[in-house]
Amino acid sequence: LLRSLASTGKLLRHKPIPSLARQLSSTHREIPALTKERYPVQRGQFAEVTDGDIAKFESILGGSRVLTQSEDIQGFNIDYLGSVRGYSRVVLKPKSTGEVAEIMRYCNERRLAVCPQGGNTGLVGGSVPVFDEVVLSLQLMDKIEQIDEYSGILVCQAGCVLGTLEEKANEKGLVMPLDLGAKG
Known part of the structure; x- marks a missing residue:
């Protein structure tokens, strides 16, 4: 049924959500208080990021x-x-799993907290650092490596945006069985 609805074009299309950076620069939106000041959370025993x-x-x-x-x-x-x-005072933008592994190995050795982040379009704040964690942005890992229209299996990198995945799946007559408010 979903495949046939996709082929007839009767599924709703979602407009992409503009990036927060664009949204902040185009409006005079007030910057929220630090999460650590609003909620009773404590920083773990992690090292602080240094120039080294x-x-x-x-x-x-x-x-x-x-x-x-x-x-x-x-x-x-x-x-x-x-x-x-x-x-956070640093955002890292790896392009490969090898780079992610090297970053994570180093952060583990140094006891640096890491906050992984996809498109940062989530609606619950879960991808935003609470303290000074290293932000590991997966935005550049956005390649769709394979779509098998017979098995319905899509293989992609961690930074792919759901809206893009849905569009590419629809081109193959497939449907993404996922509908989140945060489509990217």
Whole structure:
């Protein structure tokens, strides 16, 4: 039934959600209080990010995929609805699972907390750092590696946006059996 509805075009199309960075820059929306100040949460026994850590991340990813400027990382520290905010000082943008593994190995050795983040379009604030965690943005890992129209199996990287996956599945006569408010 879903396959036939997709082929007739009778399924609802969802418009993509604009990125928070664009939304914040185009409006004068108030920046929310830090999550740690609004809720009774305590920071774990993790190390704080140092300049040496930044240098290590740059050696893994190159400088252009290690964001440290406040204007570049603001959108990664605030959720889509603008209700929660962390204060991470670094956003890492790997392109491969090998880079993710190297980053995670290093963060584990240094006891650095990590906050993985997909499109940051979630509506519950779960992908936003609470404290000063290293944000591991998976945005650049957005490749669809395979769609098998016979088995209905889609293989993709971790940073794929649900709306894009749905569009590509529909092109093959398939339907994404998932409908979240956060489609990207």
